[in-house]
Amino acid sequence: MLVANLVEAPKLTRREREVAILVAQGMTNREVAARLFISERTAESHVEQIRGKLGFHSRSQIAAWVAAQDLAIDGPVPPADVIPRASPSPTPRRPTRRTGLIGTAVVLSVALLVAALAYNRLTTISPMAPSVATVAGTGARAFSGDGGLAVDSPLVHPLAVAVGQHGEIYIAEGNRVREVQQDGRITTLAGTGDAGNGGDGGPAKQAQLNTPQGLAIDSAGTVYIADTLSNRVRRVNPDGTISTVAGTGEAGYAGDGKPATAAKLYLPTGLAIGFGDALFIADTGNNVIRQLGTDGTIRTVVGTGEAGYRGDGGPAPYAVLHAPGGLAFDNEGNLYIADTLNQRVRRVDVNGQIATVAGTGVAAFGGDGAPAIFAELNLATNPLEGMGQALAVGPTGDVFIADGSNHRLRRLDVKGAMSTIAQMKTPLGVAVDPHGAVYVADADDNRVLRID
Numbered sequence: 001m002l003v004a005n006l007v008e009a010p011k012l013t014r015r016e017r018e019v020a021i022l023v024a025q026g027m028t029n030r031e032v033a034a035r036l037f038i039s040e041r042t043a044e045s046h047v048e049q050i051r052g053k054l055g056f057h058s059r060s061q062i063a064a065w066v067a068a069q070d071l072a073i074d075g076p077v078p079p080a081d082v083i084p085r086a087s088p089s090p091t092p093r094r095p096t097r098r099t100g101l102i103g104t105a106v107v108l109s110v111a112l113l114v115a116a117l118a119y120n121r122l123t124t125i126s127p128m129a130p131s132v133a134t135v136a137g138t139g140a141r142a143f144s145g146d147g148g149l150a151v152d153s154p155l156v157h158p159l160a161v162a163v164g165q166h167g168e169i170y171i172a173e174g175n176r177v178r179e180v181q182q183d184g185r186i187t188t189l190a191g192t193g194d195a196g197n198g199g200d201g202g203p204a205k206q207a208q209l210n211t212p213q214g215l216a217i218d219s220a221g222t223v224y225i226a227d228t229l230s231n232r233v234r235r236v237n238p239d240g241t242i243s244t245v246a247g248t249g250e251a252g253y254a255g256d257g258k259p260a261t262a263a264k265l266y267l268p269t270g271l272a273i274g275f276g277d278a279l280f281i282a283d284t285g286n287n288v289i290r291q292l293g294t295d296g297t298i299r300t301v302v303g304t305g306e307a308g309y310r311g312d313g314g315p316a317p318y319a320v321l322h323a324p325g326g327l328a329f330d331n332e333g334n335l336y337i338a339d340t341l342n343q344r345v346r347r348v349d350v351n352g353q354i355a356t357v358a359g360t361g362v363a364a365f366g367g368d369g370a371p372a373i374f375a376e377l378n379l380a381t382n383p384l385e386g387m388g389q390a391l392a393v394g395p396t397g398d399v400f401i402a403d404g405s406n407h408r409l410r411r412l413d414v415k416g417a418m419s420t421i422a423q424m425k426t427p428l429g430v431a432v433d434p435h436g437a438v439y440v441a442d443a444d445d446n447r448v449l450r451i452d
Contacts, residue, residue: 161439190242195210200242258297269326378405
């Protein structure tokens with residue numbers, strides 16, 4: 001169906017062509033409406049009409065079609081420097097039944113290649129190599145105690161990293177959460193190093209954790225921990241004690257609308273703090289994102305619980321995810337999700353609509369310099385071995401992706417282009433401070449790196 005539409009351009013109206021181009025730029029229905037001075041409902045209707053005429057199911061398919069058709073808006077919108085333009089070519093004949101399969105591959109490959117090359121000409125790639133420094137870890141896999149300099153202290157397979165209000169660096173590693181203080185010394189915030197789930201109500205340092213893979217810090221500086229193999233989310237309170245805020249410890253999917261401590265989770269990994277200090281949890285084994293409100297109740301906000309890939313362009317609660325991991329919010333309140341087994345990054349906008357913003361669904365490496373929806377990712381996908389917290393958003397809106405199985409830190413910039421920032425052993429966790437410095441948990445190298 002996709003190639004048939006590439007070969008024979010359907011009769012879209014002028015307004016539908018304008019909407020299609022803006023969708024190809026990654027705009028939400030709300031953003032399209034604002035750009036074209038129409039209502040959001042009208043924009044949504046145009047998108048549905050485009051899908052119907054083209055026979056498409058996702059916004060990324062519309063983007064690929066726009067690139068192949070050499071579409072441009074008449075008049076001043078949108079700005080020309082952000083529209084990937086493909087070179088015109090003669091319209092090929094309709095493929096026969098015998099040649100259709102070959103024609104499909106050729107047309108689609110050419111369309112993606114032309115779009116990528118065109119976009120690359122319009123995107124400035126900085127030739128400057130980033131500055132990379134170790135902030136914790138020696139490369140050895142071990143624990144050497146607290147109080148020493150973090151750069152002289154070995155770590156055990158760090159999976160997540162977070163930045164505190166005053167520049168502290170928190171690291172989930174070796175069944176512990178460690179804190180690198182402003183003077184560069186490292187201490188233990190929570191965990192003894194023994195795998196387990198005990199210790200609630202007592203000092204966090206004496207509690208047991210079991211492969212923690214996500215960290216989040218609210219506006220008060222409270223640290224939340226995704227205690228993954230314990231099927232809980234835990235909190236280190238201001239007095240240094242630890243408590244469970246979500247999950248009973250039993251693997252399952254239950255409890256929406258009830259106190260989160262009575263709910264069942266299944267291998268929670270990524271965490272993120274939204275507006276109003278609401279905590280969002282990637283309930284990885286249940287294929288959903290859940291929200292812990294400030295009143296202590298839990299509800300599902302993204303995903304049906306079914307494993308798969310579906311729902312782009314529609315309401316997030318009706319979308320289908322597959323092992324969602326890392327979570328991150330931007331400054332506008334859009335939620336980014338590492339949809340790991342789908343090998344995509346998806347975004348839930350402030351209106352609750354979901355879309356794919358990076359990844360093709362193929363576990364591979366490719367697409368640097370091209371629109372991110374044509375780029376290939378190879379995200380870590382096994383929470384039992386460690387998926388980590390693979391997403392972070394910088395102060396200017398760039399999304400940083402720990403592309404673990406590709407051994408790279410990648411960036412989805414605000415124009416929608418994908419690039420590689422640095423190569424490393426196995427990056428699984430990423431965080432960004434308010435000044436734009438990026439911190440990466442390089443798990444198999446047993447270090448945390450800072451990239452400027």
